[in-house]
Amino acid sequence: MEKFETFTGVAAPMPAQNIDTDKVIPARFLKTIQRKGLGKNLFNDMRYNTDGSEKEDFILNQPAYRNSEVLVVGDNFGCGSSREHAPWALSGFGVKCLIGTDFADIFFNNSSKNGMLLIKLPQDIVDELMEDASLGANARLTVDLENQTITRPNGEVVKFDVDPHKKHCLINGLDDIGLTMANKKDIDGFEGKDDMSRPWMPSTAAK
Amino acid sequence: MATPRTLFDKIWADHVVRTEEDGTALIYIDLHLAHEVTSPQAFAGLRETGRKLRRPDRTIAVADHNIPTTDRSKGIEDPESRLQVETLEKNVKEFGVPYYAVDDIRQGIVHIIGPEQGLTQPGMTLVCGDSHTSTHGAFGALAFGIGTSEVEHVFATQTIVQKPAKNMRVTVNGVPPMGTTAKDLVLAIIGQIGTAGGTGHVIEFAGDAIKNLSMEGRMTVCNMSIEAGARAGMIAPDEKTFEYLMGRPHSPKGGAWEQAVAYWKTLPSDEDAVYDTEVTMDAAEIVPYVTWGTSPQDALPITATVPRPEDFEDEGRQNGVARSLEYMGLDSGMDIQDIKVDTVFIGSCTNGRLEDIRAAAEVAKGRKVADGLRALVVPGSGLVKEAAEAEGLDVILKEAGFEWREPGCSMCLAMNADKLAPGERSASTSNRNFEGRQGPGGRTHLVSPAMAAAAAIKGHLADVREFLS
Numbered sequence: 211m212e213k214f215e216t217f218t219g220v221a222a223p224m225p226a227q228n229i230d231t232d233k234v235i236p237a238r239f240l241k242t243i244q245r246k247g248l249g250k251n252l253f254n255d256m257r258y259n260t261d262g263s264e265k266e267d268f269i270l271n272q273p274a275y276r277n278s279e280v281l282v283v284g285d286n287f288g289c290g291s292s293r294e295h296a297p298w299a300l301s302g303f304g305v306k307c308l309i310g311t312d313f314a315d316i317f318f319n320n321s322s323k324n325g326m327l328l329i330k331l332p333q334d335i336v337d338e339l340m341e342d343a344s345l346g347a348n349a350r351l352t353v354d355l356e357n358q359t360i361t362r363p364n365g366e367v368v369k370f371d372v373d374p375h376k377k378h379c380l381i382n383g384l385d386d387i388g389l390t391m392a393n394k395k396d397i398d399g400f401e402g403k404d405d406m407s408r409p410w411m412p413s414t415a416a417k
Numbered sequence: 418m419a420t421p422r423t424l425f426d427k428i429w430a431d432h433v434v435r436t437e438e439d440g441t442a443l444i445y446i447d448l449h450l451a452h453e454v455t456s457p458q459a460f461a462g463l464r465e466t467g468r469k470l471r472r473p474d475r476t477i478a479v480a481d482h483n484i485p486t487t488d489r490s491k492g493i494e495d496p497e498s499r500l501q502v503e504t505l506e507k508n509v510k511e512f513g514v515p516y517y518a519v520d521d522i523r524q525g526i527v528h529i530i531g532p533e534q535g536l537t538q539p540g541m542t543l544v545c546g547d548s549h550t551s552t553h554g555a556f557g558a559l560a561f562g563i564g565t566s567e568v569e570h571v572f573a574t575q576t577i578v579q580k581p582a583k584n585m586r587v588t589v590n591g592v593p594p595m596g597t598t599a600k601d602l603v604l605a606i607i608g609q610i611g612t613a614g615g616t617g618h619v620i621e622f623a624g625d626a627i628k629n630l631s632m633e634g635r636m637t638v639c640n641m642s643i644e645a646g647a648r649a650g651m652i653a654p655d656e657k658t659f660e661y662l663m664g665r666p667h668s669p670k671g672g673a674w675e676q677a678v679a680y681w682k683t684l685p686s687d688e689d690a691v692y693d694t695e696v697t698m699d700a701a702e703i704v705p706y707v708t709w710g711t712s713p714q715d716a717l718p719i720t721a722t723v724p725r726p727e728d729f730e731d732e733g734r735q736n737g738v739a740r741s742l743e744y745m746g747l748d749s750g751m752d753i754q755d756i757k758v759d760t761v762f763i764g765s766c767t768n769g770r771l772e773d774i775r776a777a778a779e780v781a782k783g784r785k786v787a788d789g790l791r792a793l794v795v796p797g798s799g800l801v802k803e804a805a806e807a808e809g810l811d812v813i814l815k816e817a818g819f820e821w822r823e824p825g826c827s828m829c830l831a832m833n834a835d836k837l838a839p840g841e842r843s844a845s846t847s848n849r850n851f852e853g854r855q856g857p858g859g860r861t862h863l864v865s866p867a868m869a870a871a872a873a874i875k876g877h878l879a880d881v882r883e884f885l886s
Contacts, residue, residue: 226740227733228612228712232851237830241483241497243457243504245565255853260839284733286613289646290851291830292548293455294564315616315648316548320564375441375578385566387468390443390574393435397471397576400434400445410669410677411447412536414477414515 212325213383217306218352218361219279222269223343229283230290231317235299237291248295249302270303274346280353282336282343283310288317297321307353309360311336322376323385327355329370339368355381421687423584424653425619428559428684432542434576443576447541450527451478451514451568453505454832455546459569460508471575473513477536480505480519481526482832486795486822489519498833512572525798525824528552528766532636533800535665539654539681544571549766549848550649551642555635556662557654557684559619562643582648583693585618586686589626591700596882598776599634600768600846600865602626603641604706608716610696615647618694621686622652626700632661633772640767641848644713653685705881707753708850708863710741715850717753719868719880725749744852745860746840754878756862760843761792761873762855763819763866765829768846769797771804773866777819778810780870780884786818787876793820793835795827819873831856844872 239251257268264271270278281300287310288296297320300308307327321328331339342349342362352361355377360368379386390397404411422430434443449472456478463469470476483498493499502519509516517523523530528549531537539557544550548562567577587606606622607614620642627638635652642650659678662668669677704718715738717724723742726735726749742749747756763769763777774796786792794814796802802824805811811821828835829847831854837843839858846869847854850861862878871881 225733225736227737230712230849230851232830232849232854236853236857237832238857240454240832241495241501243461243501245458255857260857286616286646289612290548290643290849292546292550292562292564294458294546294566297564312613312616314613314646316562316564316643320566323564323566373441373580374439375437386578387466387570387573390570390576390578393443394574396435396443397445397574401575404445408540408677408680410538410673411475411541412538412667412669413474414448414536414667415474416515 211383211385214325214327214355214380216352216354216356217279218350219306220275220277220347221280221282221339221343221351222275222278223282223340224269225284225340227284228286228289231288231293231296232290234288234296235293240293240295245298246302248299249304252299252303277304279304280307280309280351281305282340283308285311287313289314292316294320297324297326301326309336309339322380325380325383327353327380329360331368331370335368421689421691423686423690423692424557424621424651424684425559425582425584428540428542429581431540440580442579442581444542444579446544446571446575446577447475448536448543449476449571450531450543450545451476452482452527452547453480453501454482455565456508456568457501457504458565459572460512462569463512463572468573470512470514470572473515475575476514478505478509478514479517479524479527479530482826482830484519484825485833486825486827486835489823495834522799522803525801526766526769526826528640529769529797529801532556533798535662535668538662538677539658540684544577548643549640551647552636552640552766554639554642554649554651555632556658557651557681559649559651561649582619583617585615585620585647585694585696586692587620587622587696587698588624589622589698589700590624591626593626593700593703596705596867596885597703598865598867599630599637601703601706602700603638604708604713604716604863605703606698607641607645607713608706609698610645612644612712612714613646615642615645618647619649619651620645620647622650627652628655631772632657633770636770637767641713644848654681705865705868707868707878709745709747709753710738711744711850711852712741713848713850713863715741719753719878721753723747723749723751723753754880757842757877758844758862758872759790759841760837761790761869762828762843762845762847763793763869764795764797764827765847766797767848768866769795769801771801773846774801774805774810777866777870778813780867780874780881781817781819782813784817784874786873790873790876792818792873793822793828795822796824798824828855830854844869844878
């Protein structure tokens with residue numbers, strides 16, 4: 211996983227509530243066996259007409275927002291399917307950070323495992339950042355994970371909370387598997403005890 | 418005295434491998450279900466890092482999302498779908514994972530086959546790279562949907578990293594009216610608590626109306642927990658659970674069965690257990706339900722009219738409703754029963770079990786599907802299909818004009834050839850009415866199997882109670 215570094219980027223406003231992962235990446239694009247290459251289909255049915263041409267009014271098709279690195283989103287973004295193709299598509303497009311009041315649980319987890327930072331803030335602050343985002347390409351936000359701050363175009367600094375474990379993994383570009391493997395002895399110990407206490411647990415091998 | 422604990426608290430405590438200072442826990446996973454769509458990148462990750470599967474004997478794989486529901490002897494026509502299924506076949510061979518092949522009678526939707534084979538058991542932790550993994554909570558298991566990075570994590574370590582969820586209890590008491598099924602109960606619940614109402618929580622469904630459901634009905638309810646945003650849904654195991662499991666291929670046998678049941682009986686929440694959030698509903702007030710919009714929370718009784726944006730308080734919701742009505746091509750104020758449908762889909766991990774097909778056949782018997790309407794019945798597994806055929810349900814449905822298909826996820830998410838054309842409208846027993854879910858531009862109304870069959874006969878959304886005596 212790539213390290214999350216402080217950046218200054220264009221933020222796009224997407225105020226609609228409940229943008230589900232089927233909207234982020236429709237199911238027909240899940241047939242890939244790769245993680246890469248999904249950025250072009252991000253928000254496919256909101257972004258393109260059926261003939262493949264761009265819908266001019268869609269936010270990320272507008273000249274100011276074509277290189278957005280931040281999305282300021284409505285409540286419950288990422289609800290629905292557990293598809294990790296949703297964060298893959300977002301990061302493939304170049305999105306590094308999403309800001310909203312709340313995100314769906316599985317999407318939230320999946321995003322952090324792909325180097326993306328999801329920031330939860332109270333409604334009034336999200337409303338202010340949404341207004342900043344609507345100002346276009348000249349109103350950029352600076353996101354600093356180390357210090358847990360967002361700097362607004364007017365210079366005002368907003369603090370945010372982040373889970374310390376997620377922060378550590380994002381800043382150092384660590385994936386959980388390596389960290390967990392370091393605790394192999396604990397897993398061995400659990401299995402040894404569990405084989406005794408729950409001997410009826412099924413094996414999936416042929417019956 | 419020990420602090421009273423919920424069903425969730427007990428299962429969690431029995432699976433903690435280690436806890437970090439900040440409360441993050443490493444949780445052991447008893448059973449991992451894998452399918453072709455969310456596993457290829459996880460297997461590739463193992464290959465790149467030279468890692469092995471820690472517990473292939475606690476992992477089972479099946480292809481369900483992509484596969485055709487028509488004649489399979491010709492293979493899969495779509496090259497991308499075919500590659501995904503072939504990749505799974507190659508991966509299970511390389512990593513030694515037990516697999517139900519496409520021509521195996523046990524093949525089916527991953528959430529149907531776990532319970533059917535007796536692999537899903539009370540007190541287990543269970544994961545799958547699919548949000549409807551919550552289905553398995555019907556057995557008093559803790560079952561999470563996870564992403565592909567977590568699938569790889571479970572492959573390599575048989576654990577996941579999580580913080581404990583909050584406890585929510587949804588109690589549904591009373592006797593539901595005639596025509597009301599598990600699907601109607603859960604649509605009413607989601608309609609009440611909202612699509613983000615369960616975020617951060619595990620929902621325990623309780624009350625007589627839940628206890629009185631069959632295991633199949635309980636699976637329908639838990640299946641849709643994710644549509645309320647919950648991490649998982651669960652129901653306390655009881656005699657009905659044990660009876661369902663007894664004698665299934667992977668259920669414990671002999672002395673192990675006795676030992677397992679004794680443990681399972683300790684799992685239900687303690688009487689004084691405290692929940693972070695409580696919701697209570699009266700089943701007697703829940704009539705057959707249907708969704709009108711593009712979120713599962715957009716649910717109303719079949720007798721209602723299509724709402725107006727201004728019926729909702731929150732401005733964001735009003736905008737959402739206006740957008741939904743435009744997408745769905747509906748006018749506020751019209752009777753929901755006047756909405757015409759082109760397609761009826763009966764199946765999915767929500768409603769693709771034998772009881773669901775029986776309910777559809779009961780309505781369809783001796784009647785005919787409306788002219789020009791396409792009606793598909795897609796059993797949830799090869800064994801469901803076989804059992805339905807043994808009861809003659811396929812004959813009843815085919816005589817009524819329904820198509821009787823091979824098992825799979827099918828039109829629930831339209832990854833195979835079964836899909837809606839732009840602007841087409843369905844009554845569907847699946848779980849999501851999101852924009853484009855059943856095909857780009859398709860419009861979905863979620864209903865129970867009996868309500869879907871009623872819509873197929875009438876050609877429009879209909880009140881199933883007219884068909885029941």
